[in-house]
Amino acid sequence: MIENIYYSSIQKLHNLYKNKKISPSEVNEIFLKRINKHNKVLNAFIEVYEDESKVFTKDLDITKEFSILSGIPVGLKDLIDLKNKFTTAGSKILKDNLATNNAKITQDFINHKSIILGKTNLVEFAFGTLGINTSTETCRNPWDIKKVPGGSSSGSAVSVSAGLTTFAIGTDTGGSVRMPASLCGITGFKPTYGVVSRRGVLDLSWSMDHVGPMARSAEDCLNIMSVISGYDPKDKYSINLGKNSFFIDKTFDRRKIKLGLPKNYFFDDVNDEIKSNVMNSVNKLSDLGYQIEEIDLPFVEDGRNLNVGILLPEALTIHSEYLNKFSQYSPTVINRLLGGLGISSEEYLSASKSMSEFNYKMAEKMKNIDALITPTVPVLTPLISDSLSPNTYESNSMGKFTGVFNLTGQPSISLPTGVSSKNMPIGMMLSGKMNDDNNLLNISIDWQNETKYHNHIPKDFE
């Protein structure tokens, strides 16, 4: 059971505030002390707003208007603008990039009086799957500090996993919320494309970028989504799910939920421990009363290729203004980015049409099921020292499953499902129908209520 404040759920902290058991400034002090103690080793935060958060929470102590996220500590991935603070993207190139406005999502947290603790570390320009960053110093996985945390939202995952913040925000272009969530043993949710505004968040690939919460549980993710979702007329990719789209569904009946178990791709070339762990979870879901249906996805092999094939030329276009500073990039990033050189507009257009065909086929398959069950990643967590090239086996394989759902834009979540023989977390991914985010979160909440894997804490950070 989670007893301490570092790992309290959002609802529990909210109740503590409501019942005057603790004040926001006390909570802020607890987290600041925790960050000061552990961040030198973990490198989870790039910048901590110690003074600002102290002033802010002093005012908050006397406020009477409390929403679900009021006084809740949050870390922002350093792609997200906070006015008058630097948004560096974990790079040397943008080290002096002062934000002139708040991102829409930042403004949501300010409006709801959340405690913005600081900016979290990431892979330089969010361009990598393992979490390696030689410009800011690589984040370390709290479950084994010699191992990678996963990327690109590495600091967001590490800060939640080690209890340095209650939740954090990440971005996900090929799995960058879900992969580090899986490797660090937390819950990471990528909403349907466009459900969370990307205004004020640095782009990696306009076709694939998503913003999403990283937290201890699916219920926390739901509470965060209730605040950060919603149509943003200033974001041309924004969609409107309607008001009050995120709630605990009291009528939820797991016996009516059909989960698709892919027969191909998602269980091919997967590490045996991961496969066995996720299949145990499938059996558990079946025992709980969920309907499990095996499903053929013959087209899905193309998904990762399309994800990378569209992401790379888009990233290169976005980076064209920085390429004259090529020597300031870390080698893992520039060496990967330059692989996208020479893709013609005809080729890109063709890939973009193939993406639509892929999405159509997936939408047809999803008609009769609520969510697909797959592993989040196919490989075990590698050592940092083995992960310094952009072309390692783990680096190339890590996003093989997650990237499919950036292409389709479906909501997708990584949930902890226990640990490997080397005591490293393993994650299961559930991916729902387009715009069916609330159903997916309710399935995830039900699973976590039954299993409690999400309450596991890395032993050095208890």
Add this chain to the structure above:
Amino acid sequence: MKNEIRLKEIFKNHLKEKKIVLEKENFDEAFETFLKIRKIYNSILSKNSNSFEPRQRMFGDT
């Protein structure tokens, strides 16, 4: 092999055009990524999806 030599020249020209100079180790790694992407595009271009509009995610009744 012949094709790889040709692609290496193409890649070098792209770098030259962008005035990017890489040390050998970095060049080799970037070229490996370039080859990977060319392979991906060969696979993508071998299929014809012309009846679809670019970048669709919602499809009427689906």
